[in-house]
Amino acid sequence: MSVKNMRNIAIIAHVDHGKTTLVDNILKQSGTFRENQQVMERAMDSNDLEKERGITILAKCTAVQWKDIRVNVIDTPGHADFGGEVERIMNMADGVLLLVDAAESVLPQTKFVLGKALKQGLRPIVVINKIDRPDARPDEVLDEIFDLFVSLEANDQQLDFPVVYASGRDGWASLSLDGPRETLAPLMDLVVSHVPAPGLNPDAPFTMLATLLDRDPYLGRVLTGRVMSGRAKVNMACKSLRLDGTQCETFRMTKLLSYRGLQRVPVDTVEAGDIICIAGMVNTSVSDTICDMSVTEPVKSTPVDPPTMSVTITVNDSPYAGTEGKKLTSTMIRERLMAEAETNVAIRLTESENRDAFEVAGRGELQLGVLIETMRREGFELSVSRPRVLFKKGEDGSLLEPYEEVFCDVDEEYTGIVVDKMTQRKAEMTDMRPSGAGKIRITFKAPSRGLIGYQGQFLTDTRGTGVMNRLFHSYGPYKGEMAGRRYGALVCTGKGEAVAYAIFNLQDRGTMFVTTGDRVYEGMIVGENSRDNDLDINILKAKQLTNVRASGKDEAVILVPPRKMSLEDMIAYINEDELVEVTPKSLRLRKKLLNPTEREIAKKRSAKEREAGAA
Numbered sequence: 038m039s040v041k042n043m044r045n046i047a048i049i050a051h052v053d054h055g056k057t058t059l060v061d062n063i064l065k066q067s068g069t070f071r072e073n074q075q076v077m078e079r080a081m082d083s084n085d086l087e088k089e090r091g092i093t094i095l096a097k098c099t100a101v102q103w104k105d106i107r108v109n110v111i112d113t114p115g116h117a118d119f120g121g122e123v124e125r126i127m128n129m130a131d132g133v134l135l136l137v138d139a140a141e142s143v144l145p146q147t148k149f150v151l152g153k154a155l156k157q158g159l160r161p162i163v164v165i166n167k168i169d170r171p172d173a174r175p176d177e178v179l180d181e182i183f184d185l186f187v188s189l190e191a192n193d194q195q196l197d198f199p200v201v202y203a204s205g206r207d208g209w210a211s212l213s214l215d216g217p218r219e220t221l222a223p224l225m226d227l228v229v230s231h232v233p234a235p236g237l238n239p240d241a242p243f244t245m246l247a248t249l250l251d252r253d254p255y256l257g258r259v260l261t262g263r264v265m266s267g268r269a270k271v272n273m274a275c276k277s278l279r280l281d282g283t284q285c286e287t288f289r290m291t292k293l294l295s296y297r298g299l300q301r302v303p304v305d306t307v308e309a310g311d312i313i314c315i316a317g318m319v320n321t322s323v324s325d326t327i328c329d330m331s332v333t334e335p336v337k338s339t340p341v342d343p344p345t346m347s348v349t350i351t352v353n354d355s356p357y358a359g360t361e362g363k364k365l366t367s368t369m370i371r372e373r374l375m376a377e378a379e380t381n382v383a384i385r386l387t388e389s390e391n392r393d394a395f396e397v398a399g400r401g402e403l404q405l406g407v408l409i410e411t412m413r414r415e416g417f418e419l420s421v422s423r424p425r426v427l428f429k430k431g432e433d434g435s436l437l438e439p440y441e442e443v444f445c446d447v448d449e450e451y452t453g454i455v456v457d458k459m460t461q462r463k464a465e466m467t468d469m470r471p472s473g474a475g476k477i478r479i480t481f482k483a484p485s486r487g488l489i490g491y492q493g494q495f496l497t498d499t500r501g502t503g504v505m506n507r508l509f510h511s512y513g514p515y516k517g518e519m520a521g522r523r524y525g526a527l528v529c530t531g532k533g534e535a536v537a538y539a540i541f542n543l544q545d546r547g548t549m550f551v552t553t554g555d556r557v558y559e560g561m562i563v564g565e566n567s568r569d570n571d572l573d574i575n576i577l578k579a580k581q582l583t584n585v586r587a588s589g590k591d592e593a594v595i596l597v598p599p600r601k602m603s604l605e606d607m608i609a610y611i612n613e614d615e616l617v618e619v620t621p622k623s624l625r626l627r628k629k630l631l632n633p634t635e636r637e638i639a640k641k642r643s644a645k646e647r648e649a650g651a652a
Contacts, residue, residue: 049150050136059205067101100296129263132232139173235310242329243267256316277321278335291317344398345439349422361620362418406605436515447503462487463516490609527564560631
């Protein structure tokens, strides 16, 4: 296909502003699906976790035929933890659709991805989505979008952006608020007229920038990217260059694939502007340049963002190990993590000396939580430590830690408690302004360390009405010791099934995490103490029955429902001496040392070490 008949666009937006749903309707209205074809909602969210959480985790490509133009559409993640993908994807696009919710307006991730697009000189089309919401305020939102463009130093051409009003869910778009609301044709026609065709040279030597990496069970490593110049054919001899210009490997292109709708189909030749997939490489990765043997300079690219947070993953050694999962050994865990580190360039893996513990570093709690949840569903059993932030040394030798920009949208009555809690976590308030509908938007700059485990507390403090968004800001000076969890743990003293009678008598000690019939063991955390110390409790004690009739009736045992936590909540909740036990059917909290005597000895040893260090 001629370069003139091609358009490459990326759809960027904050989480849950409707990118994937809009792509669904573009696919339907362009005739990509047959009239009678059954298609799931959010077809681009292909894995189970994406469907359940309603978020896009992996960037994906599709291609639609609009009249005589082929439009390659790239659906990008909207969450900051997956921001590394978004940055690189901008290299594949010649234009962007900036999707903004007609009520929520611009949010942190909108700012992050738009900034990347503007720096690359792309001219966005603004789509104000969900215009049919009862609380929609399109005029105010448009003003806020313009202010955002100005604050991000957009040039005059970029500031002269076209605006489309749409409802991605209902499948219509209009160039004016009171225009016809029928199909997405006005939006697609605008894409064709506003987004330039790829301005690339098809006659130069072949170069392609690798942007996405995944593994196919039949083809092996598959790299996706845009052909930046020239043409390529199947079985052509190629090489790959790293960012610094050194050669990575030479190989033959055993398979070339191009997008048609949601499918990757084999093709014989590709040319400048095409978004393609190449199989047949062993070592080539994201940000490398795949090119003709005569090319010596790599294509400029964004280096992968460094990780800011890590967890330690170890073998599950609890008394119930192996009762639910079949993948238990350190060798199996190591192979799975190595495969993840190979395809997910934002994750970094290091092994301990005895090779039974693995430190996995990533961009945030959500990204690490998604990896662990995926492994759990694949049948793995493992133990996970509390997340730690990754420190750096400054040029003057000082210790630096990662800081995040935190945006809290809360009802006016909760501003006091949110500011107080964030200040306790060493955050600095940088802005506070009304955001409409009785809500206040407060902006903080906070150390990432202080935000571990705050999400749940924030929702409790705002009665579930607050929205918190985080964005990596920079590395800054170390803020000193940070207060940990306020309350101690209720720790089980034996192995068996929890008994209603015991739980009933222990309820006033704190909040329970387990209920009747749950399997427990010595050293497992079964609840949160109402005080700041750990407390060993017997949750297996049944009522003693005698042959003497009681003078009064037995009291009814009424249990308070246990507190249920998600995997991310648990990982953020635990202290340094605790672990999360992850199995295919269960999530449990436990102490690292299950035996109470060993825990006491370790506690005294660490106290002595602290005293020696202070002296």
